[in-house]
Amino acid sequence: MKMTPMIESLVLHFGEMGSRWGFNRTVGQMLALIVLSEDALNADQIREALNVSRGNVSMGLKELQSWRLIQLRHLPGDRKEYYAAAGSIWDMANTVFEERRKREIDPTLSLLRNNIMDDTNEAPPERYARERVTEIHDLLETITQWSAELQRLSPEKLNTLMRLGAGVSKVLDISEKFKRGSADKG
């Protein structure tokens, strides 16, 4: 499996970016290669294209599966395991957001919950810190709820929302008026 120059340059770039996205170089390269390949690939093809060890490919495939970014496939009459991208680019972006939330926000959110609950020390140095902890907690909770909401939205509505751009501001005005109207009645 020899890569075309274009695919190779993309694979190398995704490798470099990998660490910023939460995985290592090889995993980044593997993801790019699989996403850009029309046909599913097996471990040996990946090994040959990227010129890394067989063990490394195996670990990388596990990592990408834990991110739910690739999908196992079997070809009739072939014992090898083949892998392809798990859904559209859009699906994968959604998955990445969700996984990152789990890894980057959830652990902190639970810690903060406990810290707000447990600690009732109202002496000065703690008082200020507790206020900030509450602020951080509320922010993370809002982000979590918001991202859950976006997950729930249909792709079409999500697209409408994204493409709204500057329109968001106007739409929010309408929504504010609407809310105030309901509040007056209730």
Add this chain to the structure above:
Amino acid sequence: MKMTPMIESLVLHFGEMGSRWGFNRTVGQMLALIVLSEDALNADQIREALNVSRGNVSMGLKELQSWRLIQLRHLPGDRKEYYAAAGSIWDMANTVFEERRKREIDPTLSLLRNNIMDDTNEAPPERYARERVTEIHDLLETITQWSAELQRLSPEKLNTLMRLGAGVSKVLDISEKFKRGSADKG
């Protein structure tokens, strides 16, 4: 500077999470310490609290400044440099989003732009890859525009939007109708 047990546990946690957020352990700890401290801190206080080398503190402060998360301050009659959080938790979250976009999305976006422009090979293996590259490019561009829009929104409107939650769906329906109405006229 001795930390209280609550602050210490938060500092250690932020240290562990640091690598997932794009900086190293010491930088994560320093950020937590500065954010949770009411008064600005100087390098020696940080060094003592975290028990790390002076050089490490200096490098960490530079890193946090490059993220625009801390602010230099001078106290009257004191030559030392003191550092405090650069704004509210909300401001800092905004800054982190923006910085991460710059580091995680922008470089890829420019590479993809070039790849779409430069390469006009329509032979099979490239054809499919080019389609996917275009999809990725469009997605990243949408995310970039959307995040720029959120930056531009006032904190109040941003809050309205975040707190809308399930209401977003209804608001989008209204917006759709509104758009269709305008289109009919224009």
Add this chain to the structure above:
DNA sequence: TATAATTTTCAGAAATTTCTGAAACTATAA
């Protein structure tokens, strides 16, 4: 200007992460 206080730099040490490749393991076919 010289001196003292403070911060920054950076070479090498320490710690951590990633990678290799051979052995162990698993599943299918003969």
Add this chain to the structure above:
DNA sequence: TTATAGTTTCAGAAATTTCTGAAAATTATA
């Protein structure tokens, strides 16, 4: 069964990142 094809594991090697601490640079004061 036994042989064969394929995958996973993991100890140690290699690469990378982080950290230290002393020297250099910078800044303020006498």
